[in-house]
Amino acid sequence: TSIATVILSFGYLLHGAPSEPYFPAYIILLLLPIAYVLSQWQKPSWYAGLALVSTVGLINIYSIFKHNFFVSNYQDFSYGPSVAEQQAAVEFIVKQSQGNFQFKTTQQRGKFASFFDNLRLLALAQGYQENRLGGQLFYLEKLHQQPRLRFLNLPLVQKAQLKTLEIYYVP
Numbered sequence: 001t002s003i004a005t006v007i008l009s010f011g012y013l014l015h016g017a018p019s020e021p022y023f024p025a026y027i028i029l030l031l032l033p034i035a036y037v038l039s040q041w042q043k044p045s046w047y048a049g050l051a052l053v054s055t056v057g058l059i060n061i062y063s064i065f066k067h068n069f070f071v072s073n074y075q076d077f078s079y080g081p082s083v084a085e086q087q088a089a090v091e092f093i094v095k096q097s098q099g100n101f102q103f104k105t106t107q108q109r110g111k112f113a114s115f116f117d118n119l120r121l122l123a124l125a126q127g128y129q130e131n132r133l134g135g136q137l138f139y140l141e142k143l144h145q146q147p148r149l150r151f152l153n154l155p156l157v158q159k160a161q162l163k164t165l166e167i168y169y170v171p
Contacts, residue, residue: 001029004025005029081162085163089140093138093167100136101123102132103130104137105141106149138168139168140167143161
């Protein structure tokens with residue numbers, strides 16, 4: 001247990017932001033030495049150790065909620081908006097377009113045909129389907145990121161803001 005914990009800790013410190021598959025093993029292995037150390041302490045220091053572990057746990061729980069359940073990393077990669085936010089975006093778009101809509105974006109990743117598949121699936125679950133040939137255009141962009149198309153900044157273009165998304169459209 002000690003060797004595995006040291007190896008995973010060293011890898012974590014060396015990499016800086018490993019992905020989620022490392023954490024289940026790391027958390028279990030990290031809890032065993034912590035529990036052993038706490039069991040060896042006397043009562044006053046045991047309470048202090050328990051308070052420290054609890055404080056770190058509460059800070060982590062707060063951080064998880066604050067970052068929409070995403071693990072922070074330093075790469076230019078993001079998992080995108082949460083499912084709840086995607087559902088809110090689809091509901092807003094369906095309501096504004098009466099079910100005749102088309103998803104667009106100015107992001108580089110938008111060039112892939114599957115970029116909006118998650119939104120298409122959520123729309124299908126509500127009984128709607130994207131009209132890729134002639135639906136009302138809705139540009140979904142990251143919050144506070146200047147869209148690459150100038151016409152999205154024209155006065156007639158409306159903008160709706162969600163938690164991490166901005167939706168541009170012409171009513």
